Amino acid sequence: MRVLIVDDHPVVRSGMRTLLAASPCIEIVGEAATGREALGLVETTSPDVVLTDLRLGSGLDGVGVTRAVRAAHDDVAVLIITTFDHDADIVRAVEAGAAGYLLKDALPEEIVAAIRAAAVGETVLSAQLTERVVETMRAGQRQLSDREREVLVLVAEGLSNDEIAKALFISRATVKTHLGHLFGKLGADSRTAAVATARRLGLLD
Incomplete structure (x- = not known):
């Protein structure tokens, strides 16, 4: 060969x-x-x-x-x-x-x-x-929007919802909405699980 x-x-x-x-x-x-x-x-x-x-x-x-x-x-x-x-x-x-x-x-x-x-x-x-x-x-539904990816990156960095809202100039309620979408797409029930799944799927460096 x-x-x-x-x-x-x-x-x-x-x-x-x-x-x-x-x-x-x-x-x-x-x-x-x-x-x-x-x-x-x-x-x-x-x-x-x-x-x-x-x-x-x-x-x-x-x-x-x-x-x-x-x-x-x-x-x-x-x-x-x-x-x-x-x-x-x-x-x-x-x-x-x-x-x-x-x-x-x-x-x-x-x-x-x-x-x-x-x-x-x-x-x-x-x-x-x-x-x-x-x-x-x-898992085509796991494709994240640009904003969801931004929120995910900040979650991975350990920022709170209030800190994410301030960093992205959005409301705390909007952050929670994005997190809900993230959890659903990644099949996660917590921030830690979402980050772990995203890393495994190559969605986070």
Whole structure:
């Protein structure tokens, strides 16, 4: 299996190369530090699988790489490997056509198995992540308005309703209304639960 490694950190690329080189069934055909470089290497190295980080600094991120590779080469699988475990990121990757989504703390044998599965056209997503993706994609009602997002950010910073009202130049009653909408969209029954759910869904940094 021909694999192209994409990560903007040289140390990570080196570690991944060492890990994969131990597998006799994998040939590393190239490494890229940026999304644009990755797309060029796909054309010249003809990989079976592109193993890319989600965040690649400036320019194309891992989702952008996935979308571009899949549009030009539907026979090349793309695996996202990252430290970010946000539902919104997972959904973006799946919608772009990624064959799977792995976390960087996965065991070496899990990464090799994922590459093998992706190379033969299988989807690589744990049952837990699959459930979360389905839940998030169905939750269109969770899309927050700009004002609701502003209120949510201030709640996450620990501001009271009165402080939020003052910061946004709205009434305390309006803050309570926005909070009610937030709780409903996020399925939360408290400020703490709303913030926790929003972080899990990638709605808050």
